[in-house]
Amino acid sequence: MAEMDTSGGGHKKGPGVKKSKKLSTRVDLTPMVDLGFLLITFFIFTTTMSQATAMRLNLPKDADKPEDQNKAKQSGVITVLLGKDNNVFYYEGELETNAANFKSSNFHDIRDVLMKKKNSVKELKDYVVIIKPSDECTYKNLVDILDEMTITVSTRYALVDILDIETKLIQMSEASAANN
């Protein structure tokens, strides 16, 4: 290789020159393939395919005067309260004075409750969900319940501040559940 061929072009090699052995140009590519697939798996696992999605939330403008506030028919209203430790409570219509219609639920069952309510109202436009998150509930609970609105196609819902009486009821029923 390092020698220079000083003889003229096309001249046949002399008898003293050894014939170099023809080496095969084929290389075993198996290790290269191994390496390739190793890197592929690495990139597949580190890549984040799922992009974050965004959930829209439109807030109503605060109505100062009570007559400006939206009215909802009592028969179509269901109020969902969010307590601590993923507890969900609900009542239909207005809260009775003895809290007889105050019921306890969880994030799994609330969908059925909402569906039942939705199917039982006479006119769909009367179906309103009022969501009242307590101070103890988490951001996840809120997103979950808003997601439930999308899942059950409840287009009319409102986020409302919780009343003191409702906070007390939640605390009472949580306390009694803990005792049992």
Added chain:
Amino acid sequence: MGRAKLPRKSTSIDMTAMCDVAFLLLSFFILTTKFKPAEAIAVTIPKSVAAKVAPTKDIVEVIIDKDGKVFLSMDDESIKEVVANTLNSTKGLNLNVKAFKAAQFFGAPFAGMASYLALPEDQRKGNLLPGIPVKDSTNNELTTWMSAVVNAYQGKKPNFLVKGDNIAKYPAFKAVITAFKKNDILKFQMVTSPEGVPVGTDLWKKQQTGEKREE
């Protein structure tokens, strides 16, 4: 009857084609991969069935971490400059505008902003910072922040995003939406990770019939 002898074939296969495929895939994955930037604020976002991809341009993002601390982040540097100038003139904070523009996110009370900006970037970690005070309803500093941001955008609508941690408590979120409402920001989006629609629900039926979802 003698059977015809099968010629013995070599077991080694030509690997060239396989190698080609492997490296083609490899280059595809290298090029499409986007490494997650190391986040200074650790937030585990909740799941939802929302299908719309979160916007990445013109964003004003409010981050609520797991302790309910609130941070603000913006992507537009020119907007940040205007915000810094507004805060300097209205609050008399005397902030370093250059450092303000370079900051990835903000998470300190106004009183501590100057020293916050003096911190080197790699020391601004979510768990060590005080966050923007929002809990006190009479002195919700996020309201001031948001009004400066809305001013800076001058009527244009940026994408307001809220990114909350799963276990952040509701009062922090409520304080954020109060700050939004006070500045007439009534439309915003919550960042979630995608999840499949449960089978048999109304939304699922809607999708089966091919109806478009209004988001």
